Amino acid sequence: ETGVTQSPTHLIKTRGQQVTLRCSSQSGHNTVSWYQQALGQGPQFIFQYYREEENGRGNFPPRFSGLQFPNYSSELNVNALELDDSALYLCASSRGGGGSIDTQYFGPGTRLTVL
Amino acid sequence: KNEVEQSPQNLTAQEGEFITINCSYSVGISALHWLQQHPGGGIVSLFMLSSGKKKHGRLIATINIQEKHSSLHITASHPRDSAVYICAVCGLAGGTSYGKLTFGQGTILTVHP
Numbered sequence: 001e002t003g004v005t006q007s008p009t010h011l012i013k014t015r016g017q018q019v020t021l022r023c024s025s026q027s028g029h030n031t032v033s034w035y036q037q038a039l040g041q042g043p044q045f046i047f048q049y050y051r052e053e054e055n056g057r058g059n060f061p062p063r064f065s066g067l068q069f070p071n072y073s074s075e076l077n078v079n080a081l082e083l084d085d086s087a088l089y090l091c092a093s094s095r096g097g098g099g100s101i102d103t104q105y106f107g108p109g110t111r112l113t114v115l
Numbered sequence: 116k117n118e119v120e121q122s123p124q125n126l127t128a129q130e131g132e133f134i135t136i137n138c139s140y141s142v143g144i145s146a147l148h149w150l151q152q153h154p155g156g157g158i159v160s161l162f163m164l165s166s167g168k169k170k171h172g173r174l175i176a177t178i179n180i181q182e183k184h185s186s187l188h189i190t191a192s193h194p195r196d197s198a199v200y201i202c203a204v205c206g207l208a209g210g211t212s213y214g215k216l217t218f219g220q221g222t223i224l225t226v227h228p
Contacts, residue, residue: 033216037156042119042201042218056215088156104148104216106158 003027004093004107012113013081021076021110025093031055032074033104034066037088049074078112086114118142121202121219128226134189136222138202141183145205148216149176149187152199161187161200192226199223 003026013019025032031050035043045058049068063079072093078085088109094102119140128134138147149161162169162176164185169176173192178185189196202219 035216035218042203042220043158043216045215045217048215058215090156090158092158103160103163104150105160106150109156109158111156 004091004105006089006091006107006110008110009108010111010113012115014115015081015083017081017114018077018079019081019112021078021089021091021112022073023076023091023093023107024073025091026105029093029095029105030072031094031102032068032072033092033094034074034076035090035092036060036085037090037109038084039087043090046076081114083114086112088112117220118217119202119204119219121200121222123222124220125223126225128192128224130193130226130228132192132226134192134196134224134226136187136200136202136224138185138187138219139183140185140202140204140217142204142217143207144180144183145207147178147185148203148205149185150201150203152201152221154198158201189224194226194228197225 005024007022033048034046037043046060047057048055052068065077068074088111090109092104092106094104122137146165148163150158152158164178173190175188199221201221203216
């Protein structure tokens with residue numbers, strides 16, 4: 001196990017609702033990245049937080065937003081849920097300086113289903 | 116064309132066989148990651164490399180920066196190696212892709228006893 005935890009493990013929502021997913025990073029890590037993985041696809045980068053600031057964003061609309069807290073845990077918020085948002089949401093923590101040139105430690109993921 | 120391409124997409128092997136999974140990318144990178152994903156979703160980082168070769172147990176990863184190509188090798192494969200293997204790259208510092216990983220579509224490996 002990596003020491004990165006995510007909650008909840010599974011979630012079912014309906015279209016139009018809002019959802020908050022949570023990630024606790026591994027001890028000593030100050031960077032958290034979020035990824036969306038649709039069924040049968042590779043993960044897609046959503047955004048990264050380094051020391052509480054957004055430090056890079058992928059091609060996701062503004063209704064995907066995030067936060068990082070002083071203890072480096074993080075939240076992913078998705079507003080106005082759409083059916084295509086159904087996916088596995090993964091977070092990964094790493095140490096030192098942002099970017100993705102450090103080993104990424106992944107959490108187990110949150111499986112979101114939008115009906 | 117995706118920035119990161121893996122081959123093969125599916126690979127079936129008998130226990131004990133030597134396995135190679137390939138990854139080609141089309142952009143300049145600062146690092147390349149090899150990841151393993153088991154059913155249920157959990158992802159484990161196997162290697163991060165920016166040049167040369169790394170070895171861990173039965174796993175070997177190589178990268179050729181000039182050819183924009185990396186390979187993951189598994190020696191003496193075992194059924195517990197069955198998983199999805201994913202290659203991901205991080206763009207160059209100063210570029211728009213720095214700070215994010217771009218993933219390949221994954222290679223599904225099944226090792227039969």
